[in-house]
Amino acid sequence: MPSRRTCSILLSLCLAIAAIWVENAIARGLAEAPPKGINLSGEWQLNATLSDDVEKIMAERRANLRERFERERQAHRRRTSTDDDLYNPPLFLLDKDFAQPFKAPVHIAISQSGRRFLTKTTAANGDVNTEQYEAGSKSVTSFGAGFADRDTGWRDKAFVISLRAAGQELRKEERYSLGPNGRLVMVTAFSGGDLPKVEIRSVYDPSGVD
Secondary structure, three states: OOOOHHHHHHHHHHHHHHHHHHHHHHHHOOOOOOOOOOOEEEEEEEEEEOOOOOOHHHHHHHHHHHHHHHHHHHHHHHHHOOOOOOHOHHHHHHHHOOOOOHOOOOOEEEEEEEEEEEEEEOOOOOOOOEEEOOOEEEEEEEEOOEEEEHHHHHHHHEEEEEEEEOOOOEEEEEEEEEOHOOOOEEEEEEEEOOOOEEEEEEEEEEEEOO
């Protein structure tokens, strides 16, 4: 009969294999081409009325995080009778522009051709950013103060850009798809690290539509 140590090693090995299988399955889920007839090319203008209120969502997440860290700090004080930096809130909770990185661009231009998917986004402050992706590819890109593994491709009718910060649990995913009435829908999801788990839905009208 296998020893407890042998069983533990086998279990760890099985879990590692399962994790790799799941990760590969997710990667395989990002296809090189969309379903027939799906094309997101166009000029798109943010419809603030139909989109999530980022300021409100992030204010709620920020308040919840503050409460959590305060509970942890009080518990730490009771256990150790000290008040070191271990349970001080992360700096981003003190940032008055906490919601800024989560805000959607006010305008998106998309050019889709073959495996190529190009986006040109304009932020509310006028900053313009252009990115080119190749569906079904993997790459390394800058992310925050470091780097991230990036997977891009089609998941059913949505074009997906998935980022996982190197050496961290921090993840970000953007999904572009067509919603009702021919509007563009961009869903941005964040999770991991000290950031609050959040999903933000932004809706865009074709430019020129009131």
